[in-house]
Amino acid sequence: MNSNDRMHGILETMLGDVITMQNIAIQLSRATYQLHVAGEHREKHHLxxxxxxxxxxxxxxxxxxxxxxxxxxxxxxQVLTEVDIAS
Incomplete structure (x- = not known):
């Protein structure tokens, strides 16, 4: 696996984490609103x-x-710089 493939894999993982964080935030917003409307403040705080x-x-x-x-x-x-200097 070359460095481009590794970087691509890292970026895919990071994008997946960002999307998951977005989904968690959306779910949290919906759930806290529903609990707020229902007056379940202790459960809302725990969630x-x-x-x-x-x-x-x-x-x-x-x-x-x-x-x-x-x-x-x-x-x-740094490696490229050292190689360039050696040339």
Whole structure:
């Protein structure tokens, strides 16, 4: 697997995480509204804490992927620079 394939895989994973985060946020909005209308504030609070924890997990994964991609880019630039200097 070359670097382009790895980068493509990382981007696909990141996009999947962003879409999942968006879906969680939409579900959370709908559920909290329904619980608010029903007056179930304790359950609403519990649901919000649970969903926010899921969002935080996805965000952490996304940040890790971005850092990993950035590190690969920096390493690649350094290698190219060293090769260019050697030429």
């Amino acid at each position: 919000m804490k649970e969903q926010l924890a899921q969002l935080q997990t996805r965000l952490d994964r996304l940040q890790g992927s971005l850092v990993s991609a950035e590190m690969r880019t920096v390493v690649r630039e």
